Amino acid sequence: MKRPSTLTMFSWLVRRDLILAWRRRADVLATLFFFVIVVSLFPLGIGPEPQLLRAIAPGIVWVAALLASMLSLSRIFGNDYQDGTLEQILLTPQPLFLVVLAKMFAHWLVSEIPLVLVAPLLGVQFGLSENTLATITVSLLLGTPVLSLVGSVGAALTLGLRAANVLIALLVLPLCIPALIFGAGAVDASVNGAATQPWLLLLAATLVVSFVFAPWATSAALRISLE
Amino acid sequence: MLQAINLGCVRGDRRLFEHLNFALHPGEVIELRGPNGTGKTSLLRILCGLASPAEGEIRWQEKNIRTLGEEYHSEIAYLAHQNGVKDELTAIENLRVSSALSGTSLRREQAKEKLAQLGLKDYWDLPARLLSAGQRRRIGLARLLASTAALWILDEVLASLDDAAVTVARRVITDHLSTGGMAIVATHQELALPSSQRLDLGA
Numbered sequence: 520m521k522r523p524s525t526l527t528m529f530s531w532l533v534r535r536d537l538i539l540a541w542r543r544r545a546d547v548l549a550t551l552f553f554f555v556i557v558v559s560l561f562p563l564g565i566g567p568e569p570q571l572l573r574a575i576a577p578g579i580v581w582v583a584a585l586l587a588s589m590l591s592l593s594r595i596f597g598n599d600y601q602d603g604t605l606e607q608i609l610l611t612p613q614p615l616f617l618v619v620l621a622k623m624f625a626h627w628l629v630s631e632i633p634l635v636l637v638a639p640l641l642g643v644q645f646g647l648s649e650n651t652l653a654t655i656t657v658s659l660l661l662g663t664p665v666l667s668l669v670g671s672v673g674a675a676l677t678l679g680l681r682a683a684n685v686l687i688a689l690l691v692l693p694l695c696i697p698a699l700i701f702g703a704g705a706v707d708a709s710v711n712g713a714a715t716q717p718w719l720l721l722l723a724a725t726l727v728v729s730f731v732f733a734p735w736a737t738s739a740a741l742r743i744s745l746e
Numbered sequence: 747m748l749q750a751i752n753l754g755c756v757r758g759d760r761r762l763f764e765h766l767n768f769a770l771h772p773g774e775v776i777e778l779r780g781p782n783g784t785g786k787t788s789l790l791r792i793l794c795g796l797a798s799p800a801e802g803e804i805r806w807q808e809k810n811i812r813t814l815g816e817e818y819h820s821e822i823a824y825l826a827h828q829n830g831v832k833d834e835l836t837a838i839e840n841l842r843v844s845s846a847l848s849g850t851s852l853r854r855e856q857a858k859e860k861l862a863q864l865g866l867k868d869y870w871d872l873p874a875r876l877l878s879a880g881q882r883r884r885i886g887l888a889r890l891l892a893s894t895a896a897l898w899i900l901d902e903v904l905a906s907l908d909d910a911a912v913t914v915a916r917r918v919i920t921d922h923l924s925t926g927g928m929a930i931v932a933t934h935q936e937l938a939l940p941s942s943q944r945l946d947l948g949a
Binding site for chain 1: 794795797798816817819820826827828829830831832834839847848849873
């Protein structure tokens with residue numbers, strides 16, 4: 520029996536969450552199908568006008584990704600809170616923000632990566648070019664970690680509350696507006712043949728800022744919620 | 747050594763306890779008694795550092811646990827009323843994960859051996875949701891077996907255990923004490939441990 524390093528602890532926690540997600544994969548699939556259905560409803564509702572669809576596609580894909588992420592946020596800490604494992608997690612002999620970061624990373628892998636992978640396929644419905652589909656993927660790759668990071672702050676703050684799901688959305692959605700503007704902006708620029716790089720750089724900056732603040736804020740929120 | 751100095755706890759409008767002082771030395775155990783709702787669990791959570799006391803402080807080796815932080819976490823093992831057992835994971839996965847989180851890497855064989863000691867030999871590969879309350883409690887106890895922590899903080903450790911498991915739990919705690927460990931046990935049953943102090947809340 521030896522004392523595990525910070526890295527082994529990190530990988531144990533991520534592995535645990537991946538196993539749990541696999542054994543409860545219906546939850547993950549529900550989020551994914553929600554995303555697919557919401558995005559698909561727009562072409563059906565608006566009608567097959569290629570010009571219009573291409574113009575609204577960036578916003579729709581991004582807003583749908585945001586909403587789909589909200590569905591999975593309460594699960595980041597909710598289940599662990601109910602069965603008492605969250606207390607164990609808080610009592611690990613490691614800095615809490617690292618532990619929290621592992622939880623966020625696992626959430627991103629489980630709940631956000633599927634959205635990133637499916638998004639280009641959905642883009643085809645809107646008649647987007649290959650270039651734009653690539654931009655959608657890149658912008659979501661940069662933007663979805665922001666949703667996991669900022670979302671976990673909301674999840675930690677609303678732990679144990681009734682109607683936590685709705686509250687999380689109310690707390691987190693406004694904070695995700697920068698990511699939405701920059702992400703959808705990048706896709707929009709690509710549709711119009713403009714340069715996407717400035718938007719993507721801004722999105723990356725948003726990611727860096729949330730990476731710095733979110734784990735710290737989440738740790739503090741968890742301590743308060745469990746008191 | 748663990749010291750509680752002038753501890754007080756307030757829950758909502760109610761003052762659960764105040765001016766609570768005690769010290770725990772290596773090899774000693776405190777039996778925490780008291781009717782339901784007198785603050786046993788609250789006290790244990792305060793001792794873990796999960797909650798902060800309304801007044802007073804807790805010292806571990808003469809230092810306030812607030813300043814020790816993670817260092818203190820590697821000295822304690824907390825078995826809560828809820829076992830911290832994941833329904834979807836098997837007994838062995840539960841034990842290995844929770845041990846890793848509390849700072850002890852267990853190999854698969856080692857984990858099996860600990861579970862076998864607690865009579866879970868034939869159950870280690872079953873998802874925990876198929877296990878009974880007592881069997882889930884035993885998984886929690888197995889975590890203590892693997893733990894290298896000096897201070898065990900146990901909430902209702904004997905709850906839902908059968909006679910055989912109670913005997914095992916007593917032996918596990920006694921062994922821990924005889925190697926210089928410390929324990930605080932909230933319980934409604936007689937623990938019958940050597941060198942135990944009794945602390946009555948709400949008396």
